[in-house]
Every structure is written in structure tokens, then in C-alpha cells.
Amino acid sequence: MLHKRLLPEYSTKSVKLYAIPQTEIIGIVGVKFTGGGHWLVYSEIPDREIWIAEELMASLEGKYYILHEWHEVKKMLKGMSYDDAHVLANRVEGKARKDHHENLDDIIQREIQKNNDMIAERSHFNGTLKLHVDGISHHSHHKNHKRRESFRNNNLTIVR
Numbered sequence: 001m002l003h004k005r006l007l008p009e010y011s012t013k014s015v016k017l018y019a020i021p022q023t024e025i026i027g028i029v030g031v032k033f034t035g036g037g038h039w040l041v042y043s044e045i046p047d048r049e050i051w052i053a054e055e056l057m058a059s060l061e062g063k064y065y066i067l068h069e070w071h072e073v074k075k076m077l078k079g080m081s082y083d084d085a086h087v088l089a090n091r092v093e094g095k096a097r098k099d100h101h102e103n104l105d106d107i108i109q110r111e112i113q114k115n116n117d118m119i120a121e122r123s124h125f126n127g128t129l130k131l132h133v134d135g136i137s138h139h140s141h142h143k144n145h146k147r148r149e150s151f152r153n154n155n156l157t158i159v160r
Helices: 022-029 054-058 060-077 082-098 104-121 145-152
Strands: 016-020 036-038 049-053
Touching (some): 060 082
């Protein structure tokens, strides 16, 4: 049984963020999991869920991962590829680390609110998010290339 702890302060009505022991996540997702991830990248993560390693939540590190994952989700929901969204999320995370933000919680909450506002504007997101891919690149090294390629090729379909 997966030990998922909902973090309501970092969740929205549409997207839930959970802290889960890293060993359990790795048992499901594999060793490629580095501390945070979401359904748009890992097919093993249920729709509209973000997972953060529980062990990271004991320090400020967990909050940086939360900021990163929420930013990445926002960019990917707008149609950006995983690779591009990841680069931008690294920049946002890096700036927060460099600036030693005392208001990191405020920055995270603004990021979550941006996602929430964007999702609320899209009435078609009321159902389950499913990705459909017309073609799959055989050159992808990522195990879950189906989801990544759907964004890269703009073959995203949202189904209720």
C-alpha cells in the first residue's frame, strides 16, 4: 500500500500534491525519480497528482521541489514540451534558491494560484486529463516518452 500524505496547503481542487516515502515512489516509478514528479511526465502517477519525496519535506528542500513541479505543470498544461518546461522550472527554482527567499511560501502559493486560475479558465479540464498521441518518437530515451511526445508534437487531447 502506498503511503500518500496529502499536503492541502500545496494542493488545489483540481490537482493534489502528496508527500510519499521515496523508496515507495522508486518502487513504482523507478530509479529515474529524483524527488518530485507529476502525472504529465510519469505515467505511473495518477492524473492530476504531484508527488514529492516525503524525506524532502523535513527541510526547505521540499518547498523548492514543490515550486519546481508546480511551475513545470503550468508550462506543460500550456502545451510546452517537458524538456522546455523543465528548463524553465529549473530557472525558477534556481532563482528562489539564489535569493534565499524568506517568502518562499508566498512564491509557491502564487505559482499554485496561477495554475488554479488557468485550470479554472479551461472548462474542459473538469474531467480526467488523458493524453492521446498520434505518433511516438522511437528516439526518446525517457521511459514515459508517450506523454512527453504528446506535448512536443502538440498532439494533446483533453477528454472528459
